[in-house]
Amino acid sequence: MRDTEVETDGPPAEGSQHAEALARRAVAREAAAWEELFELHYRSVFAFVRYRLRSAEEAEDIASQVFEVAYASAARFNYQGVPIEGWLIGIARNLCRDYIKKLGRRGIDDEFDDSLELSAPDDTAAIGLRRDLLEAMQELTGDQKEVLQLRFLLDKSVAETAMLMQRSEDAVKNLQRRALAAMQRALGGAAYTEGGGG
Template sequence: MQEPPTDEGNSWTLVEASQAGDVRAFGELYERYHDVVFRYVLFRMGDRSFAEDITQETFVRALRRIGSVSYQGRDIGAWFVTIARNLIFDYVKSSRYRLESTTSEIVELSPATGGPEQQVLDNATNSELLASIDKLNPDQRECIQLRFLRGLSVAETAELMDRNEGAVKALQHRAVRRLAQLLPEGLR
């Protein structure tokens, strides 16, 4: 097992101090990583108050479990983001939340086309596309949303999904193939 670096400004030094009961050290971790976690949740969910709640819950859970974390060659921020990610998944899986994207958001991003008839067709197409995306498994759905609806790069998607770039490319490929199967014949 690797040993964490021990320089003075290192986050793992703060983790070890927190594990020994130093409340100020955990406060310093909170200050360093609060914005990272908040931005991650806000980006994923798009709701500021939800992001604030999940960020706070992330650090409450981290404080409770700080004794169980050990150095694995990565920055402690990855652990905080993993906790936040799991909280989001728990919330999304619960009946309190249903992933919805309005078709008007997608239409606003598309180039202007013809008149009202074309807009009705575009809305119907977007509705079918979103319904098909909702039928994907959770990993495929997340990949498609990050890559195509949010416009992230493969590297950014890999970082958010905690996977390597090759895995994201393969997941994206499988998701697009599955979407092609799910879309009605006239929209493929």
């Protein structure tokens, strides 16, 4: 995992300039820019949504929708030092929330279970994510879930996480500790003693 002390590749100013130029081209709906953004961020977006949904197929679909929605509303993106990845993550968060609400209205136990079965015919081909971890994630608050995803699944530094969550680095460290404690509790680990968790 990268952390705040780890140097980034290349001069920060140069990277920032490229990111800004890329964002401007994206706002102008330049196809090449969007193809580059897709290559840069699809995996991150996929990972972000993966822990909020029940299957890789759903994650693939929602992650794809993120880019489609982003492209369609590119003109509304206002680049002001906020990385475009943060915007994509925000769209992903909203799409997941809407999707889960929709499932709730339809009744997860009937239609959704059927579609899951249809999408995963071969158990041996499926990647064995730990079901307990997925379930534990569902017991966290939105912020807790997000900080764990950004820090440990997307490998973001504290500084990057702070920027994406629009919080201070100290707040991220505090949230990270509380989220890990909540995760450990949800996994059935030893109760975290007063003062440390949260």
